[in-house]
Amino acid sequence: MEMNKDRQPKDGQPSAGLTGSTGEVIPEVSQEELEALLKKVDKESTFRKLVGFDHWLVFWIAVAFSCFHVYTAMFGMLPAQMQRSVHLSFAFALVFLLYPLTTKKTLNNLKWYNYLFAAFAVYVGSYMTIHYTRIMEAGGDYAQMDYIVGAVGVLLTLEAARRVVGLPIVIIASTFLAYSYFGPYFPGFLAHRGYSIQRIVSHMYFTTEGILGIPLGVSASFIFLFILFGAFLEKTGIGKLFIDIADAIAGWAAGGPAKVAVITSALEGTISGSSVANTVGSGSFTIPMMKKLGYRPEFAAAVEAAASTGGQIMPPIMGAAAFLIAEFTNTPYIEIAKAAAIPACLYFFGIFIEVHFEAKRCGLKGMSRDQLPKIAEVLLKRGHLFVPLVAIIYVLVEGYTPSFAALVGLGLSIVAGMITKATRMSPWDIITALQAGARGAVGVAMACATAGIIVGVVTLTGIGLKMANGLVEIAGGNLFFTLVFTMITSIILGMGVPTTANYVITSTIAAPAIMMLGVPILAAHLFVFYFGIVADITPPVALAAYAGSGIAKSNPFWTGVTATKLAIGAFIVPYIFVFNPAMVLIGTTPLLLTMNLVTACLGMLGVGIAMIGFCLADMRWWERICFAAGGLMLIDPSLTTDLVGILLLSLGFLNQWRILRLTKRTVQSG
Secondary structure, three states, X not given: OOOOOOOOOOOOOOOOOOEOOOOOEOOOOOHHHHHHHHHHHOHHHOOOOOOHHHHHHHHHXXXXXXXXHHHHHHHOOOOHHHHHHHHXXXXXXXXXXXXXXXXXXXXXXXXXXXXXXXXXXXXHHOHHHHOHHHHHHHOOOOOHHHHHHHHHHHHHXXXXXXXXXXXXXXXXXXXXXXXXXXXXXXXXXXOOOOOOHHHHHHHHHXXXXXXXXXXXXXXXXXXXXXXXXXXXXXXXOHHHHHHHHHHHHHOOXXXXXXXXXXXXXXXXXXXXXXXXXXXXXXXXXXXXXXXXXXXXXXXXXXXXXXHHHHHHHOOOOOOHHHHHHHHHOOOOHHHHHHHHHHHHHHHHHHHHHHHHHHXXXXXXXXXXXXXXXXXXXXXXXXXXXXXXXXXXXXXXXOOOOHHHHHHHHHHHHHHHHOOOHHHOOOHHHHHHHHHHHHHHHHHHHHHHHHHHHHHHHHHHHOHHHHHHHHHHHHOOOOHHXXXXXXXXXXXXXXXXXXXXHHHHHHHHHHHHHHHHOOOOHHHHHHHHHHHHHHHHHOOOOOHHHHHHHHHHOOOHHHHHHHHHHHOHHHHHHHHHHHHOHHHHOOOOOHHHHHHHHHHHHHHHHHHHHHHHOEOOOEOOHHHHHHHHHHHHHHHOOOHHHHHHHHHHHHHHHHHHHHHHHHHHHHHHHO
């Protein structure tokens, strides 16, 4: 997800470094390099760096944006279209003031026409709020000015998305709009009667089926507050707590810094769902540390990218699309988080396994325990910062809404921070957190608004069901091939559009096809959600991998390839819970779940070892095949495949043990 982007070190300062085993500070990437890297791989980071009046104007607009959402969450949301309209107008204001028309020549100051254009966009964005009563009473009989403003609103949404999200999502949304108009000219099952410009505009801008539809509604109701919560937690210094805990748990082990990166990114994922932001935020110190220990640059960058990408699937606060899953499937968000917990753990377990055996293969040691923090001391000093996270989980479990849970988390993050001086937020820290949260929410808001256009075309033309039927027909009614085609589609889409929009597209087209073949609705939606995320580390366009590559000074393509190998779990786990819904807590018992979890972990162990090519000794090709086949067999839930998988893994381990003994004897005799 595109959450909490402002997680880089303070301006003009290097990121807070880690120390090596001898206590020396490890040099890291400078702030200027990080900013240049983010602008290269992350469209949301191409904003103007305003100063003076321009800066403070945007600053206070962002603060007002956050205050509006906190106020409505506390005292009651406005009617759906008004709430979303105000949300959209604030996002328009920030986009057109912060993001230039072109990034080829970015001026860090605003001209008079920038103010005029932004003010015009705010009026168009808030048009529904201003004329709400009249438009509702019109019953579809809109005035000519309504159609004009609606058309301009659609164009402004596309332009704002181009500036802050990127061109691919604009091309996709524009293609859908063209399809709604030129329907009669399409061949076969794609053809429809076509709709007038007025009908398309009114559907897209004045109903809850288009731009002001469910995606933007979820952004305005839930996502914004959780992004704001993440910004508040960052102000308390929870990032340092995550790093220290990871150091204490795994810094001393073989390949310690890489394991620290995995654990840190998993913990960061509980408050942030942005894979690129996670990669740059924690990778600025974990990647140099891994390189210093002896990891190859490609591997060091890939570890951070793969682990950071997992942040979007890590409960309790997952990527923005997880909130959309809750809305589209009519499932409480806490149930989504619970269902995603075991797959997320399997994903990180798979990365951890590969990191461990790569360290063993290369003979890499951990850091000295003397230089690492003690977990008891860490929890004593900063453990209170976990209180807001625990409270959010408790509130969600008790059945309260996500917006109320986020409010509780916001309040407790301030209260918990007050316990010690090091974590205490000053009034100015609170104001800057409000500003940072709003800035971080802009990209999500525009992605959701543009995704609403796609949803609007689907509901207007019925293309979703037609595409689902077509996908099943192409796959010959075979579930496995339907899943493979869906996976490929999601990964390709993910190369150009953010996870939120990717999920919206695939959930309206591909997820229904999977459900037609008997897959539970939650498993189907989580399947497309996972593969939209995987695109961040899958070449040729792997933004998280490229971000890590920029820090490690490694080859971007091979970093992406290595990250894909490390994240092999992300390609396997979705198939696990589609064929075995018990893994997402559907139709299971504690005993069955435990058995499935044990065999799945053994399966991930086998596949991870095969990916690295080392267990107790270097492997030959047939050994890797043996471990990979055994691991894949164990992933299938049937008893027969489990027994075959255990047999293959046992043969592989026995042969590795035999080779190790022979090697030791040779060394001793020599």
